[in-house]
Amino acid sequence: MSTGIDLAVSTVIFALRPDADGRLVLSIPLVRRTRAPQEGHWALPGGSADARESLAETAARKLAETTGLSAAYLEQLYCFGDPERSPSGRVVSVVYWALVRGEEAELVTDENVAWFAADELPRLAFDHNLIVDYALWRLRTKLEYAAIAHAFLGPTFTLAELRQVHEIVLQRELDPANFRRQIEASRAVVPTGEHVTGGRHRPPRLYRYDASVELVDNGPLTSAGVR
Amino acid sequence: MSTGIDLAVSTVIFALRPDADGRLVLSIPLVRRTRAPQEGHWALPGGSADARESLAETAARKLAETTGLSAAYLEQLYCFGDPERSPSGRVVSVVYWALVRGEEAELVTDENVAWFAADELPRLAFDHNLIVDYALWRLRTKLEYAAIAHAFLGPTFTLAELRQVHEIVLQRELDPANFRRQIEASRAVVPTGEHVTGGRHRPPRLYRYDASVELVDNGPLTSAGVR
Numbered sequence: 028m029s030t031g032i033d034l035a036v037s038t039v040i041f042a043l044r045p046d047a048d049g050r051l052v053l054s055i056p057l058v059r060r061t062r063a064p065q066e067g068h069w070a071l072p073g074g075s076a077d078a079r080e081s082l083a084e085t086a087a088r089k090l091a092e093t094t095g096l097s098a099a100y101l102e103q104l105y106c107f108g109d110p111e112r113s114p115s116g117r118v119v120s121v122v123y124w125a126l127v128r129g130e131e132a133e134l135v136t137d138e139n140v141a142w143f144a145a146d147e148l149p150r151l152a153f154d155h156n157l158i159v160d161y162a163l164w165r166l167r168t169k170l171e172y173a174a175i176a177h178a179f180l181g182p183t184f185t186l187a188e189l190r191q192v193h194e195i196v197l198q199r200e201l202d203p204a205n206f207r208r209q210i211e212a213s214r215a216v217v218p219t220g221e222h223v224t225g226g227r228h229r230p231p232r233l234y235r236y237d238a239s240v241e242l243v244d245n246g247p248l249t250s251a252g253v254r
Numbered sequence: 255m256s257t258g259i260d261l262a263v264s265t266v267i268f269a270l271r272p273d274a275d276g277r278l279v280l281s282i283p284l285v286r287r288t289r290a291p292q293e294g295h296w297a298l299p300g301g302s303a304d305a306r307e308s309l310a311e312t313a314a315r316k317l318a319e320t321t322g323l324s325a326a327y328l329e330q331l332y333c334f335g336d337p338e339r340s341p342s343g344r345v346v347s348v349v350y351w352a353l354v355r356g357e358e359a360e361l362v363t364d365e366n367v368a369w370f371a372a373d374e375l376p377r378l379a380f381d382h383n384l385i386v387d388y389a390l391w392r393l394r395t396k397l398e399y400a401a402i403a404h405a406f407l408g409p410t411f412t413l414a415e416l417r418q419v420h421e422i423v424l425q426r427e428l429d430p431a432n433f434r435r436q437i438e439a440s441r442a443v444v445p446t447g448e449h450v451t452g453g454r455h456r457p458p459r460l461y462r463y464d465a466s467v468e469l470v471d472n473g474p475l476t477s478a479g480v481r
Contacts, residue, residue, distance in 0.1 A: 032261050032305050078259050109308050119261060164474075247384060247387070247391075
């Protein structure tokens with residue numbers, strides 16, 4: 028059966044990280060290939076599927092092994108199987124996309140792992156530019172109808188921080204009052220009752236994601252947790 | 255690499271077919287398994303991936319070989335890879351879903367292929383009940399925001415026929431005037447200038463799908479045709 032096909036699992040990982048000027052930028056970690064084919068090219072983190080793990084478990088493990096990160100959100104993106112996508116034989120790649128929190132995104136130290144701005148990638152190995160483009164499209168589409176932006180932030184956040192996530196990912200400014208109305212109508216985030224600490228006259232309220240509101244389609248087995 | 259994993263391609267095929275009373279019902283063709291594992295159980299049409307074909311080409315070929323049908327719409331649904339989903343070894347299944355036209359759906363004659371109402375399936379082989387449930391959810395969700403309902407019909411159709419497709423799939427009645435307004439606002443279908451022939455006083459107008467309006471997200475390579 029299915030002789031001559033290798034099955035791989037790769038992941039497009041998104042985080043918001045500061046650039047040289049301190050501005051937060053939508054960023055992706057890539058891994059430099061240290062062997063043929065396409066040695067020296069940057070590629071998505073991943074590797075061969077493992078017969079003992081689910082595909083999502085493999086994605087989460089490879090993500091952790093390669094980048095030192097864990098995912099706040101992980102979803103299957105697409106299965107890529109064009110016969111010509113690898114020069115060294117047929118490889119079918121099940122691709123996931125993940126969101127990680129900014130503070131965790133500082134942990135990467137391997138010299139063959141580097142962060143790139145999602146909109147300014149070099150020519151990647153294989154069809155990985157195409158894959159990233161599709162993941163960006165999915166992220167931007169999903170951000171507009173599903174409560175996933177909080178996965179870029181810590182457990183609590185201000186509405187201004189949540190709006191900033193939307194503005195960076197969607198690449199446009201949002202009206203603060205409209206944004207507040209939409210978020211409150213969605214009931215996806217709720218006030219914690221706490222405020223930002225510090226000496227400000229009117230410290231902003233802190234919010235948290237309400238896990239009881241399921242607005243995310245994360246595949247057929249969402250309720251069963253990691254697949 | 256990826257030793258011990260078989261890669262399969264299967265498809266959930268939807269058509270509207272008349273039941274014994276002549277009422278159109280959302281229906282799915284299934285194939286009776288003629289060998290182990292799970293011999294005698296009904297299963298989704300499919301088979302092993304082929305190293306020389308894209309995944310969508312394999313899905314389209316298996317669909318044609320098994321049912322005698324061709325798809326008016328074909329989209330990747332999900333890649334299922336739970337380690338326990340097959341009792342006879344690890345199988346990862348790339349699953350597609352397809353819409354076929356009612357008149358073509360009469361062609362199936364193989365005694366091991368039969369039509370079932372999508373909402374009244376028996377216990378299927380492997381995790382195929384779960385897969386069909388997810389495909390039904392995707393079909394119903396997508397019908398509400400993408401112009402795919404025409405794929406159940408011929409090249410031209412009346413608005414009443416198009417509304418009937420929505421009512422059957424979504425399992426609820428729709429107000430004719432509201433439906434007409436929504437469809438006309440979407441600009442996904444356009445009048446052909448023709449009318450239904452026959453002796454009626456006010457024969458209904460015929461419409462066709464406007465292929466220049468791309469409302470369907472059919473994966474990362476839509477513009478390149480079949481993947």
